[in-house]
Amino acid sequence: xxxxxxxxxxxxxxxxxxxxxxxxxxxxxxxxxxxxxxxxxxxxxxxxxxxxxxxxxxxxxxxxxxxxxxxxxxxxxxxxxxxxxxxxxxxxxxxxxxxxxxxxxxxxxxxxxxxxxxxxxxxxxxxxxxxxxxxxxxxxxxxxxxxxxxxxxxxxxxxxxxxxxxxxxxxxxxxxxxxxxxxxxxxxxxxxxxxxxxxxxxxxxxxxxxxxxxxxxxxxxxxxxxxxxxxxxxxxxxxxxxxxxxxxxxxxxxxxxxxxxxxxxxxxxxxxxxxxxxxxxxxxxxxxxxxxxxxxxxxxxxxxxxxxxxxxxxxxxxxxxxxxxxxxxxxxxxxxxxxxxxxxxxxxxxxxxxxxxxxxxxxxxxxxxxxxxxxxxxxxxxxxxxxxxxxxxxxxxxxxxxxxxxxxxxxxxxxxxxxxxxxxxxxxxx
Amino acid sequence: xxxxxxxxxxxxxxxxxxxxxxxxxxxxxxxxxxxxxxxxxxxxxxxxxxxxxxxxxxxxxxxxxxxxxxxxxxxxxxxxxxxxxxxxxxxxxxxxxxxxxxxxxxxxxxxxxxxxxxxxxxxxxxxxxxxxxxxxxxxxxxxxxxxxxxxxxxxxxxxxxxxxxxxxxxxxxxxxxxxxxxxxxxxxxxxxxxxxxxxxxxxxxxxxxxxxxxxxxxxxxxxxxxxxxxxxxxxxxxxxxxxxxxxxxxxxxxxxxxxxxxxxxxxxxxxxxxxxxxxxxxxxxxxxxxxxxxxxxxxxxxxxxxxxxxxxxx
Numbered sequence: 018x019x020x021x022x023x024x025x026x027x028x029x030x031x032x033x034x035x036x037x038x039x040x041x042x043x044x045x046x047x048x049x050x051x052x053x054x055x056x057x058x059x060x061x062x063x064x065x066x067x068x069x070x071x072x073x074x075x076x077x078x079x080x081x082x083x084x085x086x087x088x089x090x091x092x093x094x095x096x097x098x099x100x101x102x103x104x105x106x107x108x109x110x111x112x113x114x115x116x117x118x119x120x121x122x123x124x125x126x127x128x129x130x131x132x133x134x135x136x137x138x139x140x141x142x143x144x145x146x147x148x149x150x151x152x153x154x155x156x157x158x159x160x161x162x163x164x165x166x167x168x169x170x171x172x173x174x175x176x177x178x179x180x181x182x183x184x185x186x187x188x189x190x191x192x193x194x195x196x197x198x199x200x201x202x203x204x205x206x207x208x209x210x211x212x213x214x215x216x217x218x219x220x221x222x223x224x225x226x227x228x229x230x231x232x233x234x235x236x237x238x239x240x241x242x243x244x245x246x247x248x249x250x251x252x253x254x255x256x257x258x259x260x261x262x263x264x265x266x267x268x269x270x271x272x273x274x275x276x277x278x279x280x281x282x283x284x285x286x287x288x289x290x291x292x293x294x295x296x297x298x299x300x301x302x303x304x305x306x307x308x309x310x311x312x313x314x315x316x317x318x319x320x321x322x323x324x325x326x327x328x329x330x331x332x333x334x335x336x337x338x339x340x341x342x343x344x345x346x347x348x349x350x351x352x353x354x355x356x357x358x359x360x361x362x363x364x365x366x367x368x369x370x371x372x373x374x375x376x377x378x379x380x381x382x383x384x385x386x387x388x389x390x391x392x393x394x395x396x397x398x399x400x401x402x403x404x405x406x407x408x409x410x411x412x413x414x415x416x417x418x419x420x421x422x423x424x425x426x427x428x429x430x431x432x433x434x435x436x437x438x439x440x441x442x443x444x445x446x447x
Numbered sequence: 448x449x450x451x452x453x454x455x456x457x458x459x460x461x462x463x464x465x466x467x468x469x470x471x472x473x474x475x476x477x478x479x480x481x482x483x484x485x486x487x488x489x490x491x492x493x494x495x496x497x498x499x500x501x502x503x504x505x506x507x508x509x510x511x512x513x514x515x516x517x518x519x520x521x522x523x524x525x526x527x528x529x530x531x532x533x534x535x536x537x538x539x540x541x542x543x544x545x546x547x548x549x550x551x552x553x554x555x556x557x558x559x560x561x562x563x564x565x566x567x568x569x570x571x572x573x574x575x576x577x578x579x580x581x582x583x584x585x586x587x588x589x590x591x592x593x594x595x596x597x598x599x600x601x602x603x604x605x606x607x608x609x610x611x612x613x614x615x616x617x618x619x620x621x622x623x624x625x626x627x628x629x630x631x632x633x634x635x636x637x638x639x640x641x642x643x644x645x646x647x648x649x650x651x652x653x654x655x656x657x658x659x660x661x662x663x664x665x666x667x668x669x670x671x672x673x674x675x676x677x678x679x680x681x682x683x684x685x686x687x688x689x690x691x692x693x694x695x696x697x698x699x700x701x702x703x704x705x706x707x708x709x710x711x712x713x714x715x716x717x718x719x720x721x722x723x724x725x726x727x728x729x730x731x732x733x734x735x736x737x738x739x740x741x742x743x744x745x746x747x748x749x750x751x752x753x754x755x756x757x758x759x760x761x
Binding site: 161185191247248 | 688689691
């Protein structure tokens, strides 16, 4: 007997990998995409198919979030794979790249296996894993990239910690290149950033907060690009926020170096004024920048200098945010709001819809060597239905993450995920 | 004795392999061959160097190389003096040149020097009147090691030319690797280097080698597999992440060895780190491992070097 077929019809099909934007449908069988395209219509379907009318909503590949912290194991009071999975599903994210800042740190191959297994059992969406660059994320000794790679990690990174030791970075790049693993870096010269809590500029000066100059980012990017030139290793800047750093990336790409870069929704949507009355939920690392820098981020997303938008989802407990600004831990949650916040760029006519989706699907999948992020016959049916227009107001408490540290609490957004499928199964429905 | 024992040597010192040519090397190997046979007889003592003085000046700790040079000198009848850093005036701050001048005033016939700085034997050779043998300088060369390796290979395989030799491990810091690469190239072997990207110089191909970062590729059809010692201080996260990872990817075990020729010969300059760069199962298998023969040939090679380099002073 043929396994049942589920048909999604009357949808606006959006597939950045093939630059498709057309009305049509998609067939799901056995958790996989059986077929898709403009030829999939209500009338042409076999009678045994169950049919779902999408009412003209957008049907796109599930998002791939290249940068998130799941906090499990070890920090389950902030987030678990189960809660992160629900938040991701509600945000249209069907694959999460989990960063190694867990307890214990993911610097041991046996942990990779354990976490993958746990994710399969408890997380509603797919989880891939980034291994630590240094043992214990201490920034001193290289972790076992080779054994980690064999265990299945997709990238190497020390997460929010920049590598200050240039020699270590040189060797790490050389060593990682053997296993074709990208190194994902937090681009901020640590000595310059030390103790700083917001971006250098007018606001910081008035508020009397210790600041981090923009050039802290550019200096580290410049430094690393030279090392990439020497080693030929794959290098990715996780979340850039300044014009000078982006210009350096642009030049490196022109040179043909294996360099990519990403940013997070809060860097294209917010500026340092958000800190306002010392709002700790606006404390992120790197810090929110001045308006001019935000506009440069949008330009870079437009011209492809920035390949990727990732959530940089970093849950923090209320206790670690209910303190004076300088003592607050940096980080915001973002799995659930990544798409709606980024749709602002589409509504403001900064970026067309396909390009915007490209930054959250094919591009991160390519960085991490995943098959996900595109509509492909025979591939897992990880797809989302979303409405670009639906207006809603973010209510931090209503978000599905265990921690509620969103920078967008109270924001009015336009566009929302209606339904999320992972392996053909509905994991979220509005 | 045969006439190999009377032809003078074309060089005053033995500072590096790079300045030798194939006939120099063959001359050393042929002479060493006869000393190898001699060393296996009951009466090993010769008087060729009787009345001559050999000073072993070791600025770096060494047991096997120093012992080997000492034994070689003594078997040839020389008066051998060992100077090691710990007990000498070097500890009191004397410069290398001052030490050289002091020793020179005692009229030695040959000086064997090991030093942690590349080029130290060259400096010394400019300041003394006797022959200087490089017993290992920094990451530069260890010529007698390459010669003894060549002799071992020649005895086992009958030739050097055309053989595929894979040198594996820490190429970057290895003087043994540099001397072997030079010698094997001169003698017409095909040299490969295999190691992690952090331990192979990025321009290693310019030294006349093929570069590999995977043992299975680098060992494919190899006649000779030369393992290098990995220094402990480089194992813990600076150049390679850990011992277990290094052994997993670059340690020689039966599995990786299947890629080499069935009759491949395994060599190691010693001292070995068992379970780091080499599995005991292989190191101790006398059918495939030439490691103890290397030590034996070491004495023969050093006898040949001492013999040839002291002939000129006559």
